[in-house]
Amino acid sequence: MSGDRAGFFVRHRAPRVTPLLIVALGFLSMGSAFATDVYLPAMPGVVTDLRTTPAFVQATLTAFILAQALGNLVVGPMSDRWGRWRPLLISTVVFVLASTGAALAQDIWMLLAMRAIQGFASAAGPVISRAVVADLTSGVRAARLFSILMMLFGLAPVIAPLIGGPLTELGGWRLVMWGILALGAAGVIVSLLLPESLPSDRRRLVRLRSVVGDYVGLTRNRVFLTGSLIVMAAFGVVMTWLTTSSFVLQDHYGLSPTGYALTFGANSAGFGLAGLLNTALLRRFTPAAILRGAIFVIVGACGLLLVLALLDALSFWLLVVLVTIAFGSTAPLMANTTARALGAVRPTEVGTASAFLGAIEFVVPAVIAPILGMFGSSPVPAAAGFFAYAMLALLLWLRLRRMPEGAPLPGAGGVAA
Structure with missing residues (x-):
């Protein structure tokens, strides 16, 4: 196939953003979230079937997320070197093979290994989806498209538990x-049909030393790094609930797997609806103004959640409402700061920057989440994690708002300041 390959979703040599392309990118970006969330209602059952502990079962989720972070760092530079399409196709095939191994696992160690490989391979979907948007758009239009992707991404936590339960x-x-395997097979088909958005003349030779240099350069880019850390803090709220909600809702509040799925779906609906609202608001307000409002909403919701949990006054319905509000706040935080962060790097480094952003997004929440899970099924640890991430997002936003928009400097990962 040629370097400027055209596919079903875009039939032009120079790809255009079409509704069908956006849906395809949304599907690819939500694949990793679906593979995580559809598994949540089944976690207590894994404990019994594989004769293990809740901590080990939570570790399968952590292994998935940490491996996904590592996969980000690998697939990003690969996509800058060989284009977006080839790394995506290879990754989706590996995901299918790992899903087969996970379905056949006979002990927790085999499941841990297969989930880690799944996570590594699943990184390609979100990384390359973000890179394609950044290849084709910038500024407010990019923020709108990232909002749409976030909205579609938000469908995964709504749909997945409803299927998983x-x-x-x-x-x-x-x-x-086996259901996750079917998702991976669909991903292979979409990958085969996806157009190539990175023309040959914008690709670059990638060596280990240059990749390390690119990542170091990105850490010196204040806008990119601060924006990426805000995305990480927002995802930390999501990750905290991913790893604790199954035990909090089923053990503490006594929900069945289906009841848990419905509740988690309601929480996650806030994410999708907020992504849709963010897209509409961007027609009237700047991304910075929307970001400011989202920061105050998430701090207020998470603060109230923690106070009520500490006072043992957190009823089931209050929990649902406050978690849904917190989830909703993360959508505009992630969409608008992603657009700001990727807009601050050179076009030839978009894939690498998207990968590094994804790695930053996942690593800390994946490490902290199982620690919170060690404190049992009480909602207090989850609420404390929510509030800590919300305050971190607030502090980072206070720093970001003082930085000028700027355009990338000629230096690696640089941005005008």
């Missing part, structure tokens, strides 16, 4: 893993 009750966690 009934699958768990019907056939246990192994049936859930």
Whole structure:
């Protein structure tokens, strides 16, 4: 295939942003989230079936996320060297193979290994989706498209538990893993049809030393780094609930797997709706103004959640409402800061920057989340994690708002300041 390959979604040599392309990118970006969330209702069942502990089962989720962070760092530079399409196709095939191994796992160690490989391979979807948007758009238009991707991404936590709950009750966690395999197979088909957005003349030779140099250069880019850390803090709220919600809602509040799925879906609906609202608001307000409002909403919701949890006054319905508000706040935070961060790097480094942003987004939340899970099924640790991440986002936003928009400097990862 040629370097400027055209596919079904865009039939032009120079790809255009079409509704079908956006849906395809949304599907690819939500694949990793779906593979995480569909598994949540099945986690208590894994404990029983594989004769292990909740901490080890939570570790399968952490392994997935940490491996995804590592995969980000690999697939990003690959996509800058060989284009967006080839690394994506290879990764989706590996994901299918790992899903087969996970479904057939006979002990927790095999499941841990397969989930880690799944996570590594799943990195390509979000990284390359962001890179394609940055290849084709910039500024407010990029922020709108990232909002749409976030909205579609937000459908995964809504749909996945609704599928995972009934699958768990019907056939246990192994049936859930076969469902993840089916998702991966669909990803292979979409990858085959996706157009190439990075022309040959914008690709660059990638060596280990140059990749390390690019990542070091990005850490010196204040706008990129601060924006990426805000995305990390927002995702920390999501990750905290991903790893604790199954035990909090099923063990503490007594929900069934299906009841848990419905509740988690309601929480996650806030994310998707907020992404849609952010897209509409960008027609009237600047990304900076929307970001300011989202910061204050998430700090208020998470602060109230923690106070009520500490006072043992957190009813089930209050929990649902406050978590839904907090989830909703993360969508505009992630969309607008992603656009700001990727807009601050050189066009030839978009894939690498997208990968580094993804790695930053995942690493800290993936390490902290299982620690919170060690404190049992009480909602207090989850609420404390929510509030800590919200305050971190506030402090980082106070720094980001003082930085000028600027354009990338000629130096690696540089930005005008």
